[in-house]
Amino acid sequence: MLEHSSVRLRAIAGCVIFASVSVAFAQSVIGVISQRKARPAEEIAADVDLQSGHVGRIAALAFSPVGNVLASAGDKTVQLWDVAQGLQLFCLRGHSGTVRSIAFSADGRHLASGSNDHTVRIWAVGTGKSVAMLKMQAESIVQLAFSPDGSALVTAGGAAQGEGEGPVTLWDVATGQEIRTLEAKAAGVTHVFFCADGARVSVADRYGDMEDRGSIRTYDRATGQLVGTRAAVVKAATDDGSWIALGPGGGEQPGVVIVNSQDNGPGAKVGEKVGPVVFGPGGGWLAYSPYPYRTATVQRSRAGDAHSLNGEAGTPWHFETLAVSDEGRWLASAGNGPNIEIWDVPAGRLIHTLSGQFGVNALAFDAAGKRLAVGSGGGGEGALRFWNLRTQAAMPTPRFDRGLVGAAFSPDGKSVAVASRSLELFAVGSDVPVREFRCASDVVISPVFSPDGKLIAGNCRGVVTVWSVETGAEVLHFGEPNILNATSVAFSPNGRLLATGGLQDLRVYDLAARRVAVTWPTAAPVSAIAFSGDGRLIAAGTRVQLRGQLTDGSMVLAPVPGQSAAVAVWDLASGQRAWWAPAGQWVSAVAFSPEGRFTLASSGEDWESTGSVRMFNAANGLLVGTPLAKVDSHSAAAFSPDGEWFAAAPQQGGIGARLWKIR
Secondary structure: OHHHHHOOOEEEOOEEEEOOOHHHHHHHHHOOOOOOOOOOOOOOOOEEEEEEEOOOOEEEEOOOEEEOOOEEEEHHHHHEEEEEOOOEEEEEEEOOOOEEEEEOOOOOEEEEEEEEOOOEEEEOOOOOEEEEEEEEEOEEEEEEEEEEEEEEEEEEEEEEOOOEEEEEEEEEOOOEEEEEEEEEEEEEEEEEEOOOOOOOEEEEEEOOOOOOOEEEEEEEEOOEEEEEEEOEEEEEEEOOEEEEEOOOOOOOHHHHHHHHEOOOOOOEEOOOOEEEEEOOHHOOEEEEEOOOEEEEEEEEEEOOOOOEEEEOOOOOOOEEEEEEOOOEEEEEEEEOOOOOOEOOOOOEEEEEEEEOOOOOEEEEOOOOOEEEEEEOOOOEEOOEEEEEEEOEEEOOOOEOOOOOOOOEEEOOEEEEEEOOOEEEEEEOOOOOOOEEEOOOOOOHHHHHHHHOOEEEEEOOOOOEEEOOOOOEEEEEEEOOOOOOOOEEEEOOOOOOOOEOOOOOOEEEOOOOOEEEEEEEOOOOOOEEEEEEEOOHHHHHHEEEEEEEEEEEOEEEEEOOOOOOOOOEEEEOOOOOOEEEEEEEEEEEEEEEOOOEEEEEEEEOOOOEEEEEEEEEEOOOOEEEEEEEEEEOOOEEEOOOOOOEEEEEOOOOOEEEEEEEEEO
């Protein structure tokens, strides 16, 4: 299965591995990324966790009618996913309570979400923006559904914890006004749905003490009159109610049975101990999770063969929520953790595991070390977040509809540069960009300001470009195009030199003379660069190159055999390398201590394992100590300017960034 860290663009030192590749090309590479499971490793507890995305159990899943978008609800957010690629499209924030139910409109243009905050929000799927809000009296929204024409919405209320009692209400979507209350107090509602022509609304509940009992009540939409009641416990139903899965207590048989409500035709019996159930398109087949709920079984509704889709062996969590796309190709499953599994039903195989939080591609401290910028590879609200490190509170940030691959604060802390298809400059606290910097390529990574804040540089597909911050005009550029060049860029403390790396070298440019001052071989791609405070030394970290290889019929990414990473320091005056030290397979960040005595490096021994933060004597390269022995630092990582903090994006989903106190 694809681990969450494999469904995102891996990032090193705040820029993606394919950072010089166009965004479209980089996204196409996602399907190549390794399916190997990351090795377990002991982690050092973080001093600060900055949270973003789903951080707990997934409460609800729903596919758009076309089947290309999956919505997941958990905690106070709803996330929208591109199913085929495993990419997060938007993170929808606005609810102040846990989201318990979600539903798409029939045309797929809108999504409704119901929460414990007593509201229903209507979202535009194409933009991720909230377009309407329905306010309840004092009830949480436990179930909801759109009418076939999308003009009406039915909601069922309940208690914030447990089922409780609450009203079943019809709403006008266009005006946000209540049409009528179908039931003033409905207990234990499990499903609400419209019939195929939208003329009737059904409400299914589950209640009882010693035994399970339930009923399905159907109302006339126009008048609100009760037109029929059936004794049954509903485990699942198609949108129009033509196929219903009845649980124990809903018939003479003790197990779950399938009923065609239109012709009362016989259905299949699926077992006695059954967890979540969901129907495929038209009700022709269904998927369910039998006890112990660690597999999903697919079988025909009337009768026929069944086959199982097995979760990862030994998985500590079980399936609690299932959803099937309308065209029947995709099945989504979730357990009591933040991850979502996407299955190709016809092929019977797992194709993605989605983390509740898209991969962090950029981490940047401001010069004072008081704020942290966190950039995500998923577009929409939350793609960029600013954190006040003293209060550990999120700050207002501009909205981006695309993924980010780099960020940097200006030296005075008043502006932030954000890298994606172009480089944009924002005044901190503003949603409108002050300036946009463009180059010949279609993506910019590793933005960095000159010490005086007058220049800004970035890597444009291997070509390092320098712009004037004041005018946005290009000042100069160096290097040759290279789509696999993934390197950092760094100004010297006096702003006269600019260092950048290639696939097998480190180059230092003299900006005034507009020429290469010195080139040092590195034998591996440069992933992190830093000057010492006095400008006399320069440190660089490297990483192994990655190549696609065919494994079990699938193309995966793997390190080139025989390569290794290192951290090294050069003396700029003599042009000689002072020392080097092996660093496993990757180095994600390097920095000098403020007094210049030590070099800090974050490295990993293996591509799929956690890493460590090591401290070297800056003069001779002797290992002084390992402040953090095992941390998740092989993705985006950064040291604060004063060397007191280390920030990294974790391997496990649900946390936006983690910070460790170094000294």
